[in-house]
Amino acid sequence: MRVGLLTEGGYPYATGKARLWCDRLVRGLTQHEFEIYALSRSERQESAGWVELPPQVDRVRTAPLWGTDEEWRPGGATARAAGRAYGRRERRGFAGHMGELAAAVCGAEDGAQGQADRFAAGLYGLAELARGRGGLPVALRSEAAVRALETACRAPGALRGAQGVKLSDLLTVSEVLERALRPLSLDWYGEGDQGLGGVDLCHATSGGAAALPGLLAKRFFGVPLLVTEYGVRLREYYLGSATAPLTVPVRALIASFQRQLTAEVYGRASLVTPGNTHARRWQERCGAPREKVRTVHPGMDAGRFAAVGEESGGTSAGRQAGFPAAGEGEDEPTLVWVGRIEPAKDLIALLHAFARIRTAVPRARLRIVGAPGRGAEAETYAAHCRVLAAQLFPDEARDARSVGDCPVSFEEPGSPEVPEVTDAYASATVVLSSSVVEGFPVSLVEAMFCGRATVSTDVGAVCEVIGGTGLVVPPRNPRALADACVALLRDPRRRARLGAAARARALELFTVEQNVAAFRGIYLELMSHSPVRREEDGGHGAPQPFTRPAEAHVPGRWAAAGRVPLPRWAAPGTLPAGERDTAARPGAAAARPDAAGALCGASHGAGAQSGRYAADTPYDGAPAETGRHGKAES
Numbered sequence: 001m002r003v004g005l006l007t008e009g010g011y012p013y014a015t016g017k018a019r020l021w022c023d024r025l026v027r028g029l030t031q032h033e034f035e036i037y038a039l040s041r042s043e044r045q046e047s048a049g050w051v052e053l054p055p056q057v058d059r060v061r062t063a064p065l066w067g068t069d070e071e072w073r074p075g076g077a078t079a080r081a082a083g084r085a086y087g088r089r090e091r092r093g094f095a096g097h098m099g100e101l102a103a104a105v106c107g108a109e110d111g112a113q114g115q116a117d118r119f120a121a122g123l124y125g126l127a128e129l130a131r132g133r134g135g136l137p138v139a140l141r142s143e144a145a146v147r148a149l150e151t152a153c154r155a156p157g158a159l160r161g162a163q164g165v166k167l168s169d170l171l172t173v174s175e176v177l178e179r180a181l182r183p184l185s186l187d188w189y190g191e192g193d194q195g196l197g198g199v200d201l202c203h204a205t206s207g208g209a210a211a212l213p214g215l216l217a218k219r220f221f222g223v224p225l226l227v228t229e230y231g232v233r234l235r236e237y238y239l240g241s242a243t244a245p246l247t248v249p250v251r252a253l254i255a256s257f258q259r260q261l262t263a264e265v266y267g268r269a270s271l272v273t274p275g276n277t278h279a280r281r282w283q284e285r286c287g288a289p290r291e292k293v294r295t296v297h298p299g300m301d302a303g304r305f306a307a308v309g310e311e312s313g314g315t316s317a318g319r320q321a322g323f324p325a326a327g328e329g330e331d332e333p334t335l336v337w338v339g340r341i342e343p344a345k346d347l348i349a350l351l352h353a354f355a356r357i358r359t360a361v362p363r364a365r366l367r368i369v370g371a372p373g374r375g376a377e378a379e380t381y382a383a384h385c386r387v388l389a390a391q392l393f394p395d396e397a398r399d400a401r402s403v404g405d406c407p408v409s410f411e412e413p414g415s416p417e418v419p420e421v422t423d424a425y426a427s428a429t430v431v432l433s434s435s436v437v438e439g440f441p442v443s444l445v446e447a448m449f450c451g452r453a454t455v456s457t458d459v460g461a462v463c464e465v466i467g468g469t470g471l472v473v474p475p476r477n478p479r480a481l482a483d484a485c486v487a488l489l490r491d492p493r494r495r496a497r498l499g500a501a502a503r504a505r506a507l508e509l510f511t512v513e514q515n516v517a518a519f520r521g522i523y524l525e526l527m528s529h530s531p532v533r534r535e536e537d538g539g540h541g542a543p544q545p546f547t548r549p550a551e552a553h554v555p556g557r558w559a560a561a562g563r564v565p566l567p568r569w570a571a572p573g574t575l576p577a578g579e580r581d582t583a584a585r586p587g588a589a590a591a592r593p594d595a596a597g598a599l600c601g602a603s604h605g606a607g608a609q610s611g612r613y614a615a616d617t618p619y620d621g622a623p624a625e626t627g628r629h630g631k632a633e634s
Contacts, residue, residue: 001527002033002058004199004217008210009041012050012060016041018205018230019051021298021515027054028516032523035059035199037188037213042066063186065179065209086135094139097125098148105257106152107159116267116287119260123184127216130185137185140178146170153249161252169249176254180261183212189220197221200527204265207272207283208233208258211265218268224530226522227265230275230298231439232282234262239437263287270526273519275440276461296522298440299515302507305449308426309503333489335366336428338421338443339435341382342373346457348388349478350434354408355392356482361489366408369424386410425450430488430495435459436475444470448506453498455484465510469502 011022101122202214438460454470
């Protein structure tokens with residue numbers, strides 16, 4: 001099947017979110033072909049280049065969400081965005097569509113459903129205009145767009161925060177909308193092999209701008225849309241806008257637009273796959289129908305932590321790797337914290353908790369492993385934590401001849417003290433997490449792969465990830481954090497039991513293999529309910545589950561000539577010029593007989609088939625005439 005992977009600020013760029021997950025997904029699903037449609041967030045991201053792409057990636061098309069419209073228009077996929085000047089009819093159409101969108105964003109009188117309908121009407125109307133005439137970026141920054149926003153803000157029932165809007169606020173909002181709606185103007189929506197009209201499935205990695213091309217592909221061509229969010233895009237916007245230098249009306253209008261767009265994406269998607277229950281609750285509150293939501297835990301590379309995990313039980317493999325078994329080194333127990341040093345991680349509370357731990361366990365040490373987050377605020381916070389640690393824990397010496405040192409150390413991965421993050425986990429007696437805001441706790445999963453007992457705060461998806469394999473305490477409570485750590489430090493057997501249970505849970509739920517297997521099944525399930533009609537055979541054939549159906553390259557008697565006439569575009573040696581023959585590519589030649597049976601059942605509209613395809617049951621229902629292993633005649 002051909003999959004259009006839609007990304008924003010991530011894959012295939014070397015920097016950005018969801019990069020590793022997307023790369024592992026594409027490399028794991030070798031039987032499918034991928035086309036990547038990527039939106040970049042900054043010039044710096046584009047200058048960093050791409051990661052090495054696997055052979056199943058056929059095409060990569062990119063477009064920026066940064067820069068002015070003049071910088072964005074020239075060349076490549078965005079060349080058609082400029083278009084030509086709108087005539088009277090186009091200007092009238094734009095005013096109507098923009099008025100609908102602005103009324104929904106500013107708050108309509110029709111209630112939630114009326115707002116959603118007006119937003120959809122305005123959004124898809126602008127998309128049709130951009131597809132036919134181009135020029136949408138210029139129009140969205142025009143006086144007509146500003147007037148539409150102003151009229152909607154002054155109308156009865158408008159958002160309370162937008163009622164005092166000024167001209168400068170409207171100009172800022174129109175600029176934000178122009179950038180957010182740039183995907184509507186791209187030339188990604190061709191049919192056949194020219195764009196998203198030729199893929200079997202659109203898979204968006206977030207519910208924001210990345211999903212816009214998927215919405216248009218679904219509307220124009222009926223392509224099903226799958227949305228995967230391991231960090232809810234709307235939640236990220238709320239957290240980021242709280243500190244952004246925006247006025248109240250601008251913040252209210254942009255938040256309303258993002259909320260309406262998110263609800264539209266969730267409502268139109270065939271399936272929404274959050275990474276955890278915490279994200280699922282956000283999605284359902286933002287409009288995702290409960291029956292469309294299915295949790296798929298993110299996959300992580302367990303191989304990096306195999307040696308440390310095996311030593312947690314004192315195995316021979318772990319000892320050969322040079323790691324001590326769990327429980328060794330009890331004279332100087334070590335607490336380890338791994339992550340990005342920023343205010344959301346609440347290291348201040350962690351340091352105060354460690355002061356209480358030192359009272360109960362005087363020989364305990366704390367290793368804080370991580371680099372400061374981005375921005376001046378994170379740098380200042382990291383410096384403040386170092387100063388607080390020096391004040392709370394002055395240098396100590398064991399005796400009169402020893403040199404004193406601080407029991408709290410700040411280290412960065414890759415430094416001589418921590419060449420690899422696995423070295424930090426290997427030295428840990430207990431692994432800590434003190435966050436007040438958290439999505440999916442990656443450091444806790446890594447600790448679980450290493451077989452370490454954990455103490456963490458109850459935020460985000462922590463309870464779902466930990467299950468019953470670690471201790472969870474309320475956030476912003478140094479006393480509770482300290483008491484839980486002391487309880488584990490004084491009970492080696494309990495630590496060992498929790499560590500072993502944590503490793504078993506992580507290997508069952510959070511590996512790359514389980515993630516890839518889940519999406520392999522989801523892809524086939526969506527295709528079984530969304531057959532695509534091909535036009536190359538004149539439009540007279542039955543709907544096919546894939547744009548390149550299995551009978552084009554899967555050997556078997558059921559595809560023999562005379563039993564099921566092959567269309568011209570599926571016959572051997574008749575592929576159009578420039579189209580790659582899937583059967584000729586290494587690794588893509590043979591599909592399983594049971595997969596072929598599922599395809600045949602889906603093409604007849606019977607849904608996904610649960611059993612293997614019966615070789616003595618022909619594709620068209622006629623009696624069998626050849627043996628099970630008869631060769632296909634072309």
